[in-house]
Amino acid sequence: MGEAQQDKAARVVIVGGGVAGLEIASALGKLRDPHTASVTLVDADSAHVWKPMLHTIAAGTRDLAQQQTTYLAQATDARFAYQPGAMEGLDRARKEIILSAICAPDGREMVPARRIGYDKLVIAVGSGANDFGTPGVLEHCYMIDSRRKADDFNREIRLRMVRGMTEGETLQVAIVGAGATGVELAAELVQLSESAEAYGALGRAAKFRIVLIEAGPRILPSFPEEISQATQQRLEHLGVRVLVGRRVQAALANGLLLDGDEVIPAGLSVWAAGVKAPSFLAQLGLPVTRGNQLIVNDDLQTADPDIYAVGDCASYTLPGQSTPLPPTAQVAHQQARYLIELLPKVLASRQPYAGKGFAYRDFGALVSLANYDAYGSLGKFGLFNGGMIKGRLAMLSHIWLYRSHQARLYGFWRGGLLWLVDLMNSRLRPTIRLD
Template sequence: MAAKSEILIVGGGVAGLALATRLGDALGKTGEARITLIDKSFSHVWKPMLHCFAAGTAQNENDRISFMAQASSHHFEFWPGEVSSIDREKREVVLSPFHSSDGAVVLDSRTVEYDALILSIGSCANDFRTDGVTAHCLFIDNLVEANGFNEKFRMELLRAFATNDELDIAIVGGGATGTQLAAELHKALDIVGLHSFGKTPPRLRITLLEAGPRILPAFPESVSEAAQRELARIGVEVRTSAMVSAADEAGFSLKDGTHIPAKLRVWAAGVKAPDVTRGFGNLSLSRSGQILVKPNLQSVDDERIFAMGDCSFIADDPLPPTAQVARQQAHHLARTLPAWMRGKRAVPSCIFRNKGAIIALGNYNGWGTLPGGAVFGGGIFRGLSARLGHLMLYRQHQVELYGLLRGMLSCLADWVDTKVRPSVRLD
């Protein structure tokens, strides 16, 4: 491939921003390639924290990383924009017109050329076309939606404070997102209680609906059972084998005829790629719209296109849509793309190494599973160590993007913030 290749990364999430930062430092800095990142928003947030934004327990500017600032310190270009299609013949992506918050068109539809295109646009919840979900449910798939949910949560809390009514919230999906959200909402209310000038906070009635036989199906059964007990202890009602058949303005209907009343309804079940992948130049897709890739993350249809993270699917060896997978895939491409670009070596297969999983239920409890094998033996840890482990994943991500000094300063700034401001959003 010719010098000064154009490497275009679409989506600056867990995988995309890590890759842009590393390739910028490796190839952008020396001028060997132009690295460009496109994202539909201006800043990056660590997606596994979105439930905290939704509950209002994360509200710090420091938790957002500006793409422009990151680009200027790591030798890549950033352009805001939403990719709407790909023209594989011309090797260009098409961006939708860019609008300001009042709806005015700031930038017309544009095209950006590439020599190598890496798609990392993540995923969103899958409503499986269940009746009424689009019209009557909230989602927390990105920061805009999480903040939108928080606005509604605070307003409904205010109403419940004034009327002494209970606030009913129903969450569909007993995976990491729904389970952590249920606990975090409780934590938020506990903190609100500390600032409610002596008034007793309203009762929060949260129902977590899971279609399968247990919550947290990606974890061992013992963790699912312990998490369910912990949720019951803080007052969350968990209903398993509860298949939702429809949503309306008053709650959810279940297949067995039960109606679960809820003022706020959140859909956090299922995972699918954003619908836009259907316009990606006839690339082969999985049933959930993810881009089919070979084990080396190259599209099965086009050697100049790669996909990683939640929006990709390896047909022979499917991996779960987790931050751990997204991160390892980004590191793999950061290591191997430079040699491929220079025409020296094909990109080898990406071998996923399972390092275990961690889940934290607010500041109530947490569980971690260690990988199997002779060293760790697939053990389980819980409590404070798991909660700290969960937090460390975020700090590790920050250090990776910011560098050690800035990462640690950021951690210190967050700690100072907790000493000077309420740790939940109250405005």
């Protein structure tokens, strides 16, 4: 930055309050000198939920109110500013992001479209499910790729359970996509069904059937094959019907049309297949992939050196590799840590500053089957050279990932207290959402 810019506080704007965006805003807000930098987080929602937990919110096996982080409260605690709104465009010449108007549910415009200026911009808007242009998906399928969508699905399944309790009908839930989200949702719905038995007539209503459909040759395609096989066997033992190598041709009002013209009846259909970044990213004048992800360099910069992208909406390929890093919470967190170290140095430098380059360490992957089981693959680093863990150790590792995220947001002691509160609530409150 030039002399004139150094005389005023640099404006750091972070768009998207997911795993990466909220960790960056919280860390920079606590580190910053208010005379040299301001930090603003922009998000269309009012609260954050750790994305790998959304399937538990959708099933109602965890309480949304207990697990969400309200942006206004976090902004106060971590000393950054929060602005509600959805980014829809970018004016790079004036260094401004363009936010769409905020409207009430009945269509009234509450806040007009507006602009927010930046000196350094971090885009961390995440991703959503990819319908691949399949007919009927947007009209007939639920998606659980955001806090609001997960809550919408939970509200609907509770209504269907009430209908089943009063009319005696059996609900079949079809889940398309057997990656981690689809697999974990299937297990949580089994837990919902079994937990509901403790609540009288509701238990009879919750005896619904679950069908998990995967177009590829096996479930959990990004995991080692032994984990895929073990997970499928466990799901089938729990009563989940698993279909692999079957492609959905269309979503219908009452089910799914598969290849071969087979119809799978379903009262509720969930689309958890594929990943795609928001479409507006392709209109910013910056290089993107076919999935709308912004292409970034070793410092996670886009083609514009003042604009960075991290998490699911960014595409970064490690040196010597042919495929980009996967859109996972692990990648998002490591990219966030890199920018937390890099951006203060960039802001302090009077000359263009290049970092040491983002280095990714693969710590493996975990999949949790509710309270029944868990499986994990170990990364290839240090003393580890791949391998598999399962059962209690894998479950504790999965829990630790979430608690580590909370500690990064709230600090060690407050994060620990939240863990204690969750343990107490698990003993004192209903095991499933009943309101």
